[in-house]
Amino acid sequence: MSYAIEVKNVTKEFGAKTVLNQVSMQVKKGSIFGFLGRNGAGKSTLVNIMTGISFVTKGSVHLLGEPLPLSSAVQRKIGVMPDYSMFYEDMTALQHLRYFAKLLKFEQPNAYYMNLLKQVGLEDAAHVKTKKFSFGMKKKLGIAQALVNAPELIFLDEPTSGVDADSILGIHEIIRNLAKKGTTVFLTSHNLDEVEKLCDEVAIMENGVVRSQGTLEELRTRFQPTLEVTMKHAQASKDSKAILTKLIENHGEILDSSPEHFTFTLQDDTMIPVITRAFAQMKIDVYRIEVNEPSLEEIFLDVASSQ
Template identity: 50%
Template sequence: MNNPYRRSYTLLPNKNINFKEKRNKVGVLPDYSTFYEDLNALDHLRYFSKILGLKSSKENLIKILKRVELEDAIYLKTKKFSFGMKKKLGIAQALINNPDILFLDEPTSGVDANAVLNIHKIINDIAKHGTTIFLTSHNLDEVEKICDEIAIMDKGVIRAQGTMEQLKSNYDKNITVNIKHSILPPDILKILKKELHAIDSNVQWNGNTTSIVVPNENTIARINRLFLEMNIDVFRIEVDEPTLEEIFLNTGGNKHN
């Protein structure tokens, strides 16, 4: 039986669109970039600039190398580059046409911690200048830190998409709040139990620690005010939220039974 909700679409070329012009405003960094080992960083950019038909001045290419923090390796042959330096040169190559859209495939894979931080800084700086960046990565911690919007893809199908806050909200509507506070006298504890159970019945007590499940962040502020109004010292408030890894493992085809 045919699916009544399935639709077919035919894409017709728009003769008014200059695809070459659009393509020239796209930059790409593949996971593994190959360089000409006997060319230095500047000559490498010169070579690819000519391939793209660009008229890039020496000053402009040096500016790009400085932008990706390769100012000390402008005249160094790429065969002497570390893996992290090659990643940066790959980003520089992707920027020589001043792209509106930049695709970065695993931009920090295989590099050390310092190089990761530097590349993250470069990506954030590029984004601040108005370039739209599509980043693909298996490093979920990296994605959570630097991406404004996240899409989880399984077998070519996007299973979830949104900001990190939206993904968290869709994954689990409830928030667990753990509060470390001073020891409560029996009379204060009795009153506090009554007040907290009025907010939610899922409350756990353990000496100087109280855990409660709340529906939203506004309730956390309400609970904090309650403790302060009752002159209870609050030492720490911790919020248990799902990580991107948890959301990923429980989304679509990635879901573990």
């Protein structure tokens, strides 16, 4: 397995306070990776270490196969978009990209920068000074700036916070296209719905420790709140309903019922076929089964509250 990021047993101390405690994490190359945690959980500290702003007390971090501190050659393969990108108000979008590329020693023809602006939906604003940009436009320019060196790995910190719905959809498309081209995207976000839609894997940090990492399905298996199941069926007799009620209550909790439906919770989906067979044996047709799987928000709250 090839990893863009490998964090091994990282501890960060500020005086007597331990902010990160034996943190380990791996991010696959070419994936979109979501990093979650409450304010104060230690997310920003770890990102600051990975992006060279801070240093570890103990442990190691490898980016694109190289240990920190990175060589200039590897640094130029990494892009960073902070939560609040700062721009010179009297410079245009195109001028910003040219200037930033020069700092990174990655100067390109104007057509290259124009293509970047097109990717983020700012081609029509290439010659507009950033003091006239909306908040959403500045977010998009921040992404373009982070992409100016054609990075293999990009850190995006809250790329859609405070952005209107149309801009959010555009930014999501940018992120998906990056991954399709093989760029590894490390996404920090408080928007759990966004992370659920975009990310291949997720890590959840709480109190300076990565409590869990994996795909959404793996997290559901590991920290699964109860499933909510609704079965809509042909009208059942009072006696049949009583038998079915007892069966379901042996494995879960009934939330609602009528002669033609049950809504109940289960710890997992293994009992659904058993319950369905019971309906069949009583010759009661089941018209519809709805299973509401736990959302990432429910998993996140479950992980956080279990500590």
